[in-house]
Amino acid sequence: LKCKKCSQKAIFSSTRLCEKHFIDDFEKRVKDCVNKYELIPEKGRICVATSGGKDSLTVLYLMNNFFPKRVDALLIDEGIGRYRPSTIEDLKLFCSQHKIDYNIVSFSKEFGKTLDKMLEVRGKLKACAICGTFRRYLLNKYSKGYSVSVTGHNLDDEAQAILMNLLKNQPAQLARVGPKSGMTSRKEFVQRVKPLYMCTEKEVLAYSMLKKFKVGFVECPYALEAYRGDIRKQLDELEFKHPGTKKNIIYTFLKMLPELRKKFSEGTSNICELCGEPAAGKACNACTIIKEI
Numbered sequence: 001l002k003c004k005k006c007s008q009k010a011i012f013s014s015t016r017l018c019e020k021h022f023i024d025d026f027e028k029r030v031k032d033c034v035n036k037y038e039l040i041p042e043k044g045r046i047c048v049a050t051s052g053g054k055d056s057l058t059v060l061y062l063m064n065n066f067f068p069k070r071v072d073a074l075l076i077d078e079g080i081g082r083y084r085p086s087t088i089e090d091l092k093l094f095c096s097q098h099k100i101d102y103n104i105v106s107f108s109k110e111f112g113k114t115l116d117k118m119l120e121v122r123g124k125l126k127a128c129a130i131c132g133t134f135r136r137y138l139l140n141k142y143s144k145g146y147s148v149s150v151t152g153h154n155l156d157d158e159a160q161a162i163l164m165n166l167l168k169n170q171p172a173q174l175a176r177v178g179p180k181s182g183m184t185s186r187k188e189f190v191q192r193v194k195p196l197y198m199c200t201e202k203e204v205l206a207y208s209m210l211k212k213f214k215v216g217f218v219e220c221p222y223a224l225e226a227y228r229g230d231i232r233k234q235l236d237e238l239e240f241k242h243p244g245t246k247k248n249i250i251y252t253f254l255k256m257l258p259e260l261r262k263k264f265s266e267g268t269s270n271i272c273e274l275c276g277e278p279a280a281g282k283a284c285n286a287c288t289i290i291k292e293i
């Protein structure tokens with residue numbers, strides 16, 4: 001099969017593009033997404049939250065290309081012994097190669113324990129619930145002062161999040177999904193954006209491999225526990241049988257999002273009495289969980 005733009009061999013049968021034209025097309029789609037949804041402000045520094053994986057290194061690389069000298073990387077070390085040390089090394093290498101400053105913050109320093117230790121005494125709490133809450137907390141805390149906080153979420157992640165919130169009857173959480181987070185009116189929240197919103201997992205994987213980014217493809221050892229794992233599996237099966245399923249979920253969702261936001265988001269945010277970070281009630285989720293572990 002030949003590339004539709006030149007005579008080279010196509011690497012994806014669905015899009016019919018060769019390596020070079022795939023890379024051009026991928027980068028253009030990320031740029032278009034940034035422009036269309038006004039993800040990056042004209043001025044100010046850009047914080048890219050990274051995990052050291054393919055998605056975050058791809059978005060870090062592209063933001064640093066599109067917005068030179070404005071980007072810093074932030075990595076959260078949860079303290080997952082079988083997973084995190086190698087990704088930290090990948091990130092350090094990447095940042096030194098591309099001359100990007102980075103900041104590493106850890107659960108053990110911030111909360112007194114690694115995630116591995118927390119999970120020994122967690123009771124009924126799910127690993128991903130604890131980890132996700134603390135990660136969001138630290139991302140918000142350490143991206144203060146930046147004009148925007150960027151994450152590497154891709155189209156697959158987002159289709160999963162939409163479906164998950166539907167299936168769990170969580171309309172308020174559903175209204176918070178999207179290329180650009182809501183709740184920008186309060187200074188306690190740093191705007192979060194997702195430039196890879198229109199790129200599938202497969203495309204990001206292909207891009208990171210073609211660009212020869214050094215990423216270990218180690219998955220978080222706790223990931224299988226999550227409800228999201230089931231959704232992901234089902235969605236992948238549906239996509240295989242009915243190509244376009246994931247994109248259709250995203251497109252419909254984006255059409256509904258303005259109305260959803262009007263109805264469900266904002267309004268409820270307070271300031272945590274214990275730490276001063278944003279909270280839904282009197283104490284934030286992080287401070288509530290800390291008491292239990």
Ligand SMILES: [Zn+2]
Pocket residue numbers: 003004005006007008017018019020021
């Ligand atoms: Zn080509």
Ligand SMILES: [Zn+2]
Pocket residue numbers: 272273274275276277283284285286287288
């Ligand atoms: Zn708090």
